[in-house]
Amino acid sequence: MDWTIWLEWVIKAGILILALLTGFAYLTLYERRALARIQVRIGPNRAGWQGLLQPVADAVKLIFKEELTPAKADKFIFFLAPLLTMVPSIVIAAVIPFAPTTVLFGRPISFSMANINVGVLFLMAVASIAVYGIVLAGWSSNNKYAMMGSLRSSAQMISYELTLGLGFVTAILMANSMNLHDIVEAQSGIWFVVIQPVGALIFMIATLAEVNRAPFDMPEAEQELTAGYHSEYSGMKFALFFMAEYQKMIVICMIVATLFFGGYREFWFLKGTFLSVDQHWWLGPLYILLKVVLLLFLMIWIRATWPRIRYDRLMAFGWKVLLPLSLAVVFITAVGILMAQDLNPLYIWIVPAVSLLVGLIAVVMIDRTLRRKNNARL
Numbered sequence: 113m114d115w116t117i118w119l120e121w122v123i124k125a126g127i128l129i130l131a132l133l134t135g136f137a138y139l140t141l142y143e144r145r146a147l148a149r150i151q152v153r154i155g156p157n158r159a160g161w162q163g164l165l166q167p168v169a170d171a172v173k174l175i176f177k178e179e180l181t182p183a184k185a186d187k188f189i190f191f192l193a194p195l196l197t198m199v200p201s202i203v204i205a206a207v208i209p210f211a212p213t214t215v216l217f218g219r220p221i222s223f224s225m226a227n228i229n230v231g232v233l234f235l236m237a238v239a240s241i242a243v244y245g246i247v248l249a250g251w252s253s254n255n256k257y258a259m260m261g262s263l264r265s266s267a268q269m270i271s272y273e274l275t276l277g278l279g280f281v282t283a284i285l286m287a288n289s290m291n292l293h294d295i296v297e298a299q300s301g302i303w304f305v306v307i308q309p310v311g312a313l314i315f316m317i318a319t320l321a322e323v324n325r326a327p328f329d330m331p332e333a334e335q336e337l338t339a340g341y342h343s344e345y346s347g348m349k350f351a352l353f354f355m356a357e358y359q360k361m362i363v364i365c366m367i368v369a370t371l372f373f374g375g376y377r378e379f380w381f382l383k384g385t386f387l388s389v390d391q392h393w394w395l396g397p398l399y400i401l402l403k404v405v406l407l408l409f410l411m412i413w414i415r416a417t418w419p420r421i422r423y424d425r426l427m428a429f430g431w432k433v434l435l436p437l438s439l440a441v442v443f444i445t446a447v448g449i450l451m452a453q454d455l456n457p458l459y460i461w462i463v464p465a466v467s468l469l470v471g472l473i474a475v476v477m478i479d480r481t482l483r484r485k486n487n488a489r490l
Contacts, residue, residue: 116219124225132202136358137167142405143412150416171351179347182254189252194345194352197245201359204238207231208366209293211376211396212389223376223396224292231292232280235367239276239322242356243269249353250341261340264330264423271430272321272328278438279315282308283371285445296375303380305372307460310467311441312372314434316410319364321430323357326415330423365407369400373407376400437474441467 141156141163148155156163181187206225213222228234243266250262284290286307287298298304305312321328342353369375376396378388389396421429448463 120221121225128205128225129202132205132359132362133355135362136355137171139358139362139408140170141166142408143415146409146412147416150413174348174351177347179349180344182344184254185344186252186254189248190344191349193245193249193252194349194356195245196248197242198352198356198359200238200241200245201356201363204235204360205363205366207234207292208363208370209296209376210400211393212297213293214393222293223393227293228291230290232284232290232295236273236277236280240269240273242360245356246341249345253341253344255344258341258343261343265324265341268324268328268330268426268430269322271427272318272434275314275430275434275438276318276322278435278442279311279318280371281442282311282315282438282445285442285449292370292375296370296377299374300377300383301380303372303374307463308372308441308445308467309464310471311438311445312368313471314438314441315372316368316407318434318438319368320411320414321426323360323364325357325361325411327418327421328426329420330426361408361411362404365404365411366400368407369403373403374399433474433478437471440470444470 144166145155145163147153156166159165159169181190207228209222209224209227211223213220213227215221226234246265246269247262250258250260250265253259283295283304286304287295289295289298320326324330342350345353374380376389376399378385378395378399382388386392387395389399444466445463448460448466451459451462
């Protein structure tokens with residue numbers, strides 16, 4: 113094998129790991145400052161100019177903090193669990209494209225770590241591995257609260273993975289490909305979020321549940337589980353769980369941007385201008401970075417404003433609402449695409465119209481059910 117291919121892989125891997133680790137560090141600052149502004153506070157602003165060195169201060173604190181291991185814990189699995197949670201959060205980003213394939217130094221360069229034809233299947237496979245680290249963390253701690261948190265997490269992640277998988281199917285149907293580069297290029301004219309807004313919304317809700325973010329953060333409900341599955345972890349072992357959660361936030365936003373918001377493609381009103389990715393390939397990483405930052409702010413905003421969902425309602429919402437609704441969305445998308453191909457391309461606009469109607473009906477039914485339950489209590 114040509115040595116330049118190995119060099120390309122090493123450079124890509126180094127840049128990707130460095131970007132995710134730096135992104136994790138400054139996402140913590142971004143979240144704390146954004147939450148502070150929403151809650152009319154100041155937030156961290158002492159370590160460095162405007163608090164820019166706060167992530168460094170937190171890292172130094174965690175590195176030198178004493179690590180404790182419970183006496184009756186399974187020490188090998190207790191040590192292995194944070195790694196099993198953190199590593200998939202980096203590996204999953206290997207197939208995300210950041211720019212179109214470009215000829216550099218006399219050879220074509222693909223701006224993803226691995227450009228594979230079944231990139232969507234890779235995302236689903238690696239995303240399902242993270243649950244093992246959480247379950248093993250709770251079990252190996254020999255703590256009933258940690259074990260309860262890990263069981264909650266596994267049940268929640270498995271339940272919402274079905275909805276997440278159907279969200280992938282929606283994007284695959286619209287792009288007619290499992291290759292993430294093809295999915296992005298299929299959105300060069302119009303983003304998939306315009307064609308299937310309900311599918312995009314369902315996918316984003318499912319991703320919140322997958323990464324245990326508010327209002328789906330039941331596995332670490334501190335008022336009843338004292339931090340959940342990582343109750344017994346401290347020091348750098350706790351930092352690895354912390355790192356995994358925030359890296360998964362970044363990667364999940366990359367996936368959402370790739371599947372429904374055009375990925376590295378320019379905004380639709382810039383198509384054909386000098387700010388198009390077709391004119392300058394290096395704009396691709398900037399566009400996807402901007403989309404990720406906006407999606408991260410949406411996740412932070414939800415955390416600041418939405419209360420935690422009760423666990424029975426969380427599971428009922430996944431199985432009784434999101435799963436049937438996502439099945440309906442897949443069916444509507446498939447029928448609309450067939451009608452557009454066989455009859456008239458304009459029939460593709462049946463997809464967003466019918467999907468929004470079905471979504472509105474689902475919202476009305478949920479509201480009626482909740483009102484009925486509240487009236488029964490009164």
